[in-house]
Structures are given as C-alpha cells and as structure tokens.
Amino acid sequence: MKKREIYSQLRVFPPFAVRIDGRGFRRALRLLGLKKPYDESFAHAMANSIDLFFKESGLNPLFAFTFSDEISFFFYEMPYNNRVEKIDSIIPGFISSALTIQLKLEEPVSFDSRIILLGKEDIYKYLLWRQAETWRNHVSSYGYYTLLKSGLSENEAATRLKNMKAGDIHELVFRHGINLAETQAWQRCGILVYRELYEKTGYDPIKQKEVKTQRKRIIQNWNPPIFKTENGRKLIESLVSW
Numbered sequence: 001m002k003k004r005e006i007y008s009q010l011r012v013f014p015p016f017a018v019r020i021d022g023r024g025f026r027r028a029l030r031l032l033g034l035k036k037p038y039d040e041s042f043a044h045a046m047a048n049s050i051d052l053f054f055k056e057s058g059l060n061p062l063f064a065f066t067f068s069d070e071i072s073f074f075f076y077e078m079p080y081n082n083r084v085e086k087i088d089s090i091i092p093g094f095i096s097s098a099l100t101i102q103l104k105l106e107e108p109v110s111f112d113s114r115i116i117l118l119g120k121e122d123i124y125k126y127l128l129w130r131q132a133e134t135w136r137n138h139v140s141s142y143g144y145y146t147l148l149k150s151g152l153s154e155n156e157a158a159t160r161l162k163n164m165k166a167g168d169i170h171e172l173v174f175r176h177g178i179n180l181a182e183t184q185a186w187q188r189c190g191i192l193v194y195r196e197l198y199e200k201t202g203y204d205p206i207k208q209k210e211v212k213t214q215r216k217r218i219i220q221n222w223n224p225p226i227f228k229t230e231n232g233r234k235l236i237e238s239l240v241s242w
Contacts, residue, residue: 011082014075015062015118017126020092020111022069028107037141038187042103046071047220049098050193054218057094063194063239065127067134067186068141071095071111074123088113124227124236131227134190136166139180143169146176185223192221194239 002008034042050064050071062074073091080086092111099109118126140161147157161169170180180188195216204211225232 010084017072017074017116018091019072020113023110023112028109037145045102047191048102049095052098067190123240127227138188139169142173146173189224192224
C-alpha cells in the first residue's frame with residue numbers, strides 16, 4: 001500500500017516560497033461581525049499567526065508577506081527532506097489552527113497551499129507581483145463595499161465592479177469620502193514579518209561584567225515601503241541576504 005502514496009517522494013529544493021490562501025472564510029468571519037472592507041483585528045490575527053509560526057512551528061522561514069487572507073512564506077531551508085506533501089500540509093494546517101485560536105472562531109477555516117520555485121534573484125520579482133496584487137485587492141475591495149453601501153446587491157456590485165476601470169473606482173470611492181492613496185499602509189502595501197538582529201546588554205556573573213550579545217526578535221512591519229522604490233528594493237535585499 002505504501003506504493004500508492006504517489007506523491008510521497010516528491011521533493012522541492014530551496015529557495016522557494018509557499019503561498020497559502022484562505023478557504024471557506026466567509027461564513028466563519030461573518031459571525032465575528034468584522035468591519036468591511038478591512039478589519040484591523042483580522043489583520044492582527046493573521047500577523048500574529050505568522051509570528052507564532054516563526055516561534056513554534058519548528059520551521060525557519062526567511063520572512064513572510066501577508067495581505068487579506070493570503071500569506072507567502074520564503075524559505076532557504078526546509079526539514080522533512082524537502083518533501084512537498086509535508087510542506088503543503090504542515091504550513092496551512094499550522095496557520096489554520098493558529099488563526100482559529102487568535103480569532104476564537106467557532107467554525108473551522110482552512111488554507112490551501114502551493115509551492116513556488118524561486119531563485120534568489122526571483123524573490124524580489126515575486127514580491128513585486130504580490131504587492132501589486134495587494135493594491136488591486138485594496139482598490140477592488142473598497143469599490144465593492146462602496147457599491148454595496150450605495151444600495152446595490154452583491155451580484156449587482158460584482159458585475160458593476162467588473163466593468164469599471166481602476167480610475168473610475170478611485171473616483172467612486174473618493175466621492176464617498178475615501179482617498180485610496182491615504183488609507184492605512186498595511187491595507188495598500190501589506191504586512192512583512194521577519195527576524196531582526198539586535199544587541200542586548202546583560203551581566204555575566206562569571207566574568208562579573210556587562211557583556212553585549214546579539215539576539216533575534218520578530219518584527220511585524222505594518223508600514224512597509226512600496227517594493228518597487230529604492231527603499232523597498234533595499235529592504236528586500238536585506239531580508240534575502242539574511
């Protein structure tokens with residue numbers, strides 16, 4: 001029967017990304033009464049779930065990028081002999097459990113998962129793509145819920161939005177008092193989670209003197225730069241060269 005585990009020996013070799021996307025969130029999250037189109041408590045739950053993944057999963061992601069119900073993890077190393085079955089089950093399983101705990105959900109949610117093969121030089125290009133999707137999602141989400149507030153049904157709003165250009169959506173939302181260029185940065189640009197080195201001063205009782213050591217801490221960057229700018233490129237280069 002072991003031979004029937006047809007993908008059990010399929011392997012992938014770093015560097016690569018693992019992108020997980022929320023599945024079946026709509027009903028479970030509706031019961032929480034979250035704000036639309038964005039709810040900061042949900043964004044915190046996503047970021048804190050990533051934080052917990054860094055600390056407790058036993059895996060060692062280089063960093064992660066999240067927006068909406070999507071997370072991309074980046075890896076230079078992977079246990080489990082790089083087996084795809086393990087990667088694509090453990091990561092979404094952990095985040096599903098962590099998010100359920102963070103939000104105190106009474107209904108289950110889940111994530112699907114895919115592996116993206118990347119050379120080191122491809123990571124920046126991938127992030128440009130996902131941050132561009134963050135912006136598109138931001139524009140569409142505000143447009144959709146603005147149309148709902150104007151009296152359209154969900155189907156009508158979706159149909160109207162499908163036929164609108166980005167500039168028209170901007171104008172629509174602006175007429176309702178929202179400037180999409182001035183919404184909170186995490187809505188427009190996503191959230192980065194990564195480790196940062198810092199210097200800690202402590203007392204060595206054996207040497208009987210103060211000593212300085214380097215430690216790592218997890219950073220949730222809720223105000224990341226636009227990656228295609230010089231500051232954005234430099235930040236990603238620093239993370240990739242970690």
